[in-house]
Amino acid sequence: MRIVIAEDTVLLREGLAGLLEDAGHEVVARVGDAEALLVVVAEHEPDLAVVDVRMPPDYDHEGMRAAADIRRDYPQTAVLVLSQHVETRYALELVATGGGFGYLLKERVLDVDDFLDAARRVCDGGSALDPEVVATLLAPQSHEDALRELTPREHEVLALMAEGRTNAAIAKRLWLTERTVETHVRSILGKLGLPTSGDDHRRVLAVLTYLRASAA
Amino acid sequence: MGGVRIVPRLAACGLALAALILIVGGVVFDQIAAAKDVPGSGAWWLYPFLLAAVLAPAVVGVLIAVQRPANPIGWILVLGALSLAAVLGAQPYAWAALEAHPESLSGGSWAALVSSLWPVFFAWPLAIVFVFPDGRLPSRRWRPYALFAAFSIALLVVLLVLSAKLESPFEDVANPIPARWPDALGFLRGPVWLAVFASLFVGTAAARRRYRSSEGIERLQMLWLAWAALLIPLGIVCFLAWGFVLGKPGDAVLAVMLATQAAVALAVGVAVTRYRLYDIDRLINRTLVYSAVTASLGLLFAAVSLLAGVVVGHGSTWVAAFAAVVAACAFGPLRRRAQAAVDWRFDRPRYDGLQRVRAFVDDVREGRREPEGVGTVLAAALRDPSAELLFRLPASEAYADAVSGVVGDPPVDGRAVTQVEHRGQEIALLLHAPALLDRPDLLRSVLTEASLAIEIARLRVEVRIQLAEVEESRSRVVQAGYEERRRLERDLHDGAQQRLVTLGIVLRRLQLSLPREAQILKPALNSAVDEVGHAIEDLRTIAAGVRPPRLDEGLAAALADLARAAPVPVEFEATHERLPPQVEAAAYFVACEAVTNAVKHASPSHVRIEAEIVDDALRLVVVDDGIGGATVAGGTGLIGLTDRVEAQGGTLLVYSPPGAGTRLEAEIPCGS
Numbered sequence: 001m002r003i004v005i006a007e008d009t010v011l012l013r014e015g016l017a018g019l020l021e022d023a024g025h026e027v028v029a030r031v032g033d034a035e036a037l038l039v040v041v042a043e044h045e046p047d048l049a050v051v052d053v054r055m056p057p058d059y060d061h062e063g064m065r066a067a068a069d070i071r072r073d074y075p076q077t078a079v080l081v082l083s084q085h086v087e088t089r090y091a092l093e094l095v096a097t098g099g100g101f102g103y104l105l106k107e108r109v110l111d112v113d114d115f116l117d118a119a120r121r122v123c124d125g126g127s128a129l130d131p132e133v134v135a136t137l138l139a140p141q142s143h144e145d146a147l148r149e150l151t152p153r154e155h156e157v158l159a160l161m162a163e164g165r166t167n168a169a170i171a172k173r174l175w176l177t178e179r180t181v182e183t184h185v186r187s188i189l190g191k192l193g194l195p196t197s198g199d200d201h202r203r204v205l206a207v208l209t210y211l212r213a214s215a216a
Numbered sequence: 217m218g219g220v221r222i223v224p225r226l227a228a229c230g231l232a233l234a235a236l237i238l239i240v241g242g243v244v245f246d247q248i249a250a251a252k253d254v255p256g257s258g259a260w261w262l263y264p265f266l267l268a269a270v271l272a273p274a275v276v277g278v279l280i281a282v283q284r285p286a287n288p289i290g291w292i293l294v295l296g297a298l299s300l301a302a303v304l305g306a307q308p309y310a311w312a313a314l315e316a317h318p319e320s321l322s323g324g325s326w327a328a329l330v331s332s333l334w335p336v337f338f339a340w341p342l343a344i345v346f347v348f349p350d351g352r353l354p355s356r357r358w359r360p361y362a363l364f365a366a367f368s369i370a371l372l373v374v375l376l377v378l379s380a381k382l383e384s385p386f387e388d389v390a391n392p393i394p395a396r397w398p399d400a401l402g403f404l405r406g407p408v409w410l411a412v413f414a415s416l417f418v419g420t421a422a423a424r425r426r427y428r429s430s431e432g433i434e435r436l437q438m439l440w441l442a443w444a445a446l447l448i449p450l451g452i453v454c455f456l457a458w459g460f461v462l463g464k465p466g467d468a469v470l471a472v473m474l475a476t477q478a479a480v481a482l483a484v485g486v487a488v489t490r491y492r493l494y495d496i497d498r499l500i501n502r503t504l505v506y507s508a509v510t511a512s513l514g515l516l517f518a519a520v521s522l523l524a525g526v527v528v529g530h531g532s533t534w535v536a537a538f539a540a541v542v543a544a545c546a547f548g549p550l551r552r553r554a555q556a557a558v559d560w561r562f563d564r565p566r567y568d569g570l571q572r573v574r575a576f577v578d579d580v581r582e583g584r585r586e587p588e589g590v591g592t593v594l595a596a597a598l599r600d601p602s603a604e605l606l607f608r609l610p611a612s613e614a615y616a617d618a619v620s621g622v623v624g625d626p627p628v629d630g631r632a633v634t635q636v637e638h639r640g641q642e643i644a645l646l647l648h649a650p651a652l653l654d655r656p657d658l659l660r661s662v663l664t665e666a667s668l669a670i671e672i673a674r675l676r677v678e679v680r681i682q683l684a685e686v687e688e689s690r691s692r693v694v695q696a697g698y699e700e701r702r703r704l705e706r707d708l709h710d711g712a713q714q715r716l717v718t719l720g721i722v723l724r725r726l727q728l729s730l731p732r733e734a735q736i737l738k739p740a741l742n743s744a745v746d747e748v749g750h751a752i753e754d755l756r757t758i759a760a761g762v763r764p765p766r767l768d769e770g771l772a773a774a775l776a777d778l779a780r781a782a783p784v785p786v787e788f789e790a791t792h793e794r795l796p797p798q799v800e801a802a803a804y805f806v807a808c809e810a811v812t813n814a815v816k817h818a819s820p821s822h823v824r825i826e827a828e829i830v831d832d833a834l835r836l837v838v839v840d841d842g843i844g845g846a847t848v849a850g851g852t853g854l855i856g857l858t859d860r861v862e863a864q865g866g867t868l869l870v871y872s873p874p875g876a877g878t879r880l881e882a883e884i885p886c887g888s
Contacts, residue, residue: 009714015721022728054710084709085756085765088773106713107752110720110745112728136766136773139780 001123004029004044006037006063007052007082016050016109023116032056034066041070046077048123053083064090071101078122082106086132095127095164096208099201102128102164118164126201127164129208134162137211147214149191157184161207166200228281231294232274235301239270242305245312252316256385257308259467262474266304269474272481273297273340280488288351289344293481296340300477303337306330310386325392332383335372337473338416338448341480342369345423345445348484349437354426361422365415372408379405413452420445437487444483447476501558501657508554509547517543566658569597573665580669587673588618590666594646597662602631603648607674609681615645616677621684634659638667643674687865694863698801701763708759713752720748764804771800771827771834775807779825782811788825795834795886802860802884803827803836806868810838810880813853818842818878829886833866836882845874857882 003025007013010032017027029040033056041049049070053063067079071094080102081091091103102122108130109115118128138147138159150158160170167185171178185203189196194206243263250258277293284290306327313324346353346362353362380396382389423445427438455469520539528535559567576593579585591605606615606626616622626633626645632653636644652659663670727741759765766773772790779786795803807825814820820842827836848854848870857880861868866884 009718012714012718012721015718015725018725019721022725059706059710084713085759086777087765087769089769106717107720107749109717110724110749112724136776136780139776 001025001048001119002044002046003027003048003050003119004031004037004040004046005050006031006034006055006066007050008032008055009052012106019109019112019115020050020119023112034062037063037066038069041074041077045074048078048080048119050080050082050119053081053087061090064094067101068094071098075100078102078125080104080119080122080128082109083130086130086136088133088136091129091133092137092208092212095129096205096212099125099127099205103133104128104130105132117169121164121166126166127204127208129163131159131163134159137162146192150188154184154188154191157181158188158207161185161188161204162211164204224285225282228278228285228290228294231298232278235270235274235294235297238298238301238305239266242266242301242308244308245305246308249308249311249316254311254315257311262467262471265471265474265478268478270297270301270304272478272485273300276481276485276488279485286351289348289484292340292343292347293484296343296481299336299340303331303334304474307385310389314386314389325389328382328386328389329377329392332376332386333373334383335369335376335412337477338412339369341445341448341477342415342419344480344484345419345441348423348426348441349487354422354429358422361415361418364411365419368408368411368415371404372412375405375408413449416449416452420449440483440487441480444476444480447479451476501563504558505551505554508558509551512550512554513543513547516546563658565599565655566661569599569658569662570665572597573662573669577666577669580672587669587676590669590673591618593669594662594666597666598648598652598659600649600652603646603652604631605636605670606645606647607670607677608642608644609674609678611678611682616681618673618677621677621681634663636663636667636670638671643667644670687862690859691863691865694802694860695798698763698798701801705759705763705765708755708762709765713755713759716748716752716755720745720752723748763801767797767800767804770794771803774800774804775825775827778804778808778811782815782823784815784820784823786811786823786825788827790825790827791829791834793829795829799834799864799884799886802864802866803834803882806836806857806860806880806882807838809853809857813846814838814840814842814878817846818844820877830883832886834882834884834886836880836884838880839877841877843874844872844876844878846870846872846878854880 003020005013005016005020005027007016007030013030013032017030020027028044028046031037031040034051037049037051040046049067051063051067053061055062063081067081070077070079078100079094081094082104083091084106086105094101095103100122102118104115104118108118122128138155147155147158156174157170160173165173167178167181170176171181174181186196189203189206192207192210194203194210198206243266246257246259246263273293274297277290277295277297279290280287281290281294309321310324310327310331313321313327318324342365346358346365353359376383377391377393378395379402380391381387382391420442423438424442427435427442430438451473454472458469517539520542521535524535524538556567556570559570573593576585576590580587591603594605595601595603604617606617606623608614609616609622612622614622614624615626626647629647630650631647632650634646634648634652635642636646646659646663648659723741723745727738727745730737730741760777764774764777766777770792772792775788775790779788794800807827811823811825814823818840820840823838823840825836825838827834829835846854848858848868854868854870858868861882861884864884866882868883869881870878871881872878
């Protein structure tokens with residue numbers, strides 16, 4: 001993959017780049033703020049941009065806004081946003097509106113395989129949502145919440161789905177067969193009133209859209 | 217009011233009394249002369265004219281001189297009355313002494329001389345028209361005219377005193393003064409008369425000039441005098457015309473001239489009393505009140521003495537003492553009644569104003585109205601819609617109104633400013649229409665009546681302002697606390713946490729790049745990275761305790777995290793509307809501490825949080841089913857919650873009966 005990195009802390013930026021290069025990816029540009037990020041994306045049209053949420057000058061949500069701009073203007077470039085803390089609103093907004101977007105806490109980088117898997121997923125047009133964010137989404141908000149209808153196992157499956165994982169990955173994680181996972185998924189979609197057709201990515205988006213609507 | 221002013225008062229009264237004695241004496245001697253059929257005497261129908269001509273200037277003069285000894289008007293009037301009385305009284309005495317009883321009365325020729333000096337009739341009205349009402353000439357331009365008038369009258373008097381022949385009806389009496397005016401200068405009499413005559417017109421012109429150039433109250437005051445002054449030259453014209461047509465002028469002409477004298481004095485009196493010049497109305501008002509009180513007390517004393525005398529027996533000192541006590545007790549209420557009655561009859565605005573203020577003070581005492589309304593009541597009582605009351609705040613030396621609080625310095629906008637004092641201290645300023653300055657008595661009495669209410673209102677306004685300051689300061693402190701938490705949270709996330717992540721990456725890369733022979737280090741590096749991960753997690757928990765970052769997404773998001781992280785089941789229902797950040801922060805921390813408290817002290821099985829907007833306020837309810845018995849003062853952290861809520865202008869209530877759970881209700885206004 002051809003990757004650009006936008007991160008204002010130099011050591012962290014170099015560490016990330018090294019990590020990705022160790023895995024055989026090509027880091028074509030490293031920048032420290034959102035403005036420079038947009039320039040290098042326009043220049044290199046990379047496969048993936050790894051973006052820090054808070055960057056100069058205001059340390060507000062520059063990374064998030066730049067991510068939205070990139071997804072709109074360069075559909076072939078996926079974006080993986082790294083954040084210091086859990087934030088649902090913007091993340092869900094971007095992840096649920098289409099594939100090719102991921103949102104992870106920074107420390108997920110330390111689980112290298114999982115991180116590289118997430119990067120690969122978003123590059124393929126899938127999504128990646130941090131488990132911490134998913135957990136906040138899956139907390140039932142009221143008595144009538146359809147999430148209360150799910151069994152504990154279905155809950156687990158739904159969480160992994162929301163993180164953006166494929167049925168195969170879920171099956172591997174939970175030590176289940178893919179068929180069993182498929183059964184759970186159908187049951188979940190039925191309980192939430194979502195269409196059961198479509199591929200993994202589409203189902204994930206449907207789930208996220210559902211969660212976003214119920215959290216709003 | 218000190219003893220200094222008693223001398224001019226006594227002098228004025230003495231002079232007026234002397235004038236009265238002279239004119240009454242004149243009437244008496246006229247009767248004596250009439251008894252002997254002296255020609256010209258006994259014209260009794262002239263007596264009222266004589267008395268009026270003397271009494272009018274005397275009474276008006278005394279009133280003014282007593283109230284304003286420094287103003288020459290009063291003295292001019294009193295001396296005018298005296299000179300009139302002397303000239304008018306001298307004539308009958310001269311008749312009595314020269315013709316009726318020459319053997320027993322002496323000084324007849326001197327009296328005849330004095331009665332010849334009748335040009336003094338014109339001296340005092342002339343002085344009045346030049347200097348009324350402030351005691352000064354209208355301008356420097358009038359000075360030569362005034363000097364000319366004074367000089368011509370003086371010259372005329374000298375001419376009369378030094379002439380060989382006295383005036384009618386004493387043409388045959390020898391002048392008792394031996395010095396003689398040279399006959400060669402006799403021709404002067406005509407021109408001097410003409411000069412006096414001209415001066416009278418000039419004086420009238422001066423008064424009319426002043427009338428035209430004055431405005432407001434002074435114009436109304438001058439109006440009366442300007443017309444009355446015209447009477448004097450008209451009277452002389454009339455007198456001359458009479459002389460030409462009918463020959464010798466008779467008593468009728470004298471009556472006309474006396475009437476004009478009285479008219480000028482009365483015009484001054486009317487101008488002074490009607491337009492409240494020199495505070496005369498207050499004097500009259502007091503005189504009326506105290507006369508009425510004295511008369512009533514006398515009657516009361518007499519009635520009580522009589523009654524008690526009949527019951528107990530005559531001559532007892534106890535009876536007199538009892539009557540005196542009754543009279544003394546009756547003084548206060550009687551004075552108030554009399555004052556009210558006099559005001560009602562003679563000064564309606566003052567009566568109504570005082571009634572209004574008294575009713576208000578009663579209402580305040582009974583708790584029916586708030587003392588802060590005193591400003592509005594004063595505006596109504598003084599009939600001045602522009603009136604505004606500013607309370608003085610002793611602590612800050614600033615002024616404040618009852619509605620909007622501190623106003624700093626009083627505005628300068630053309631309104632007059634009157635200080636209100638209570639026990640010698642300035643307690644307020646009244647801004648009012650300048651016209652009210654013409655009624656200082658009204659202003660003073662209404663303000664005095666209202667001063668207690670003003671003082672109470674002032675203290676309340678001050679306490680309220682201070683309380684607002686304290687509340688504002690607490691709000692700032694709490695606000696600063698929130699800001700500090702936010703800064704700290706950012707520092708933790710952007711500083712320490714980033715370094716830990718970097719450290720983890722370095723370790724991970726080291727682990728991944730280990731050569732085959734160093735694979736034995738792999739598990740150690742693995743657990744080191746795990747430790748770093750735990751450290752990051754701990755750090756995030758700490759940062760979230762300082763200030764949950766999800767507060768940026770709204771109260772509902774932050775409460776969702778709180779519910780998820782709590783060790784007991786927490787159910788919550790929260791508004792998704794965004795509120796001012798300090799309101800969301802306050803509500804979050806209240807909910808957070810309430811849950812922590814419940815978990816720590818009440819061992820509940822279940823906690824429920826509700827946050828909804830009711831009437832533009834956030835209503836937060838936290839209910840648990842624990843052991844209850846929590847109190848705000850019990851050192852359970854609830855006092856901190858009260859501070860947080862009240863700093864936002866809200867209220868916090870805790871119901872916690874032992875054994876029945878705890879219900880905490882906070883209401884935080886969302887406005888501004």
